[in-house]
Amino acid sequence: MVALLAFMVWRLAANPADPAHWGRVFWVMCLATTAVALALAAVYRPRAWCVVCPVGSMSTLLRWPRHRIDVPEGCRGCKLCDKACSVGLAPSRGIRGTAAADCLQCAACTEACPLLPEGGRLAA
Helix, strand or coil, rough: CHHHHHHHHHHHCCCCCCCHHHHHHHHHHHHHHHHHHHHHHHHHHCCCCHEEECHHHHHHHHHHCCCCCCCCCCCCCCHHHHCCCCCCCCCCEEEEEHHHHHCCCCHHHHHHHHCCCCCCCCCC
């Protein structure tokens, strides 16, 4: 993120008085981050854009405490929670740390879990 912002400032400083130059710099930044994110998404994980985008990086850093998903006792391994997850996480394995930052806290996994009563939560 620091490298992206430093590059952007460096490019903007090259011609600070020209609004068209500013527009080109922002378009190049958008295209570059999109290309990197698409490549990462194909190879690494679907929400790779949130890793590349400066706004996504900042929101991840500012989010504290990190969200955590714990597997309930007696889990039968049906993986219904994995199928219900809209961002492709695997709540059935428990999610902590970096992967947990991708959790949108939509509660779809908890609603799909047959072990939890209605309104129950996998999230801690």
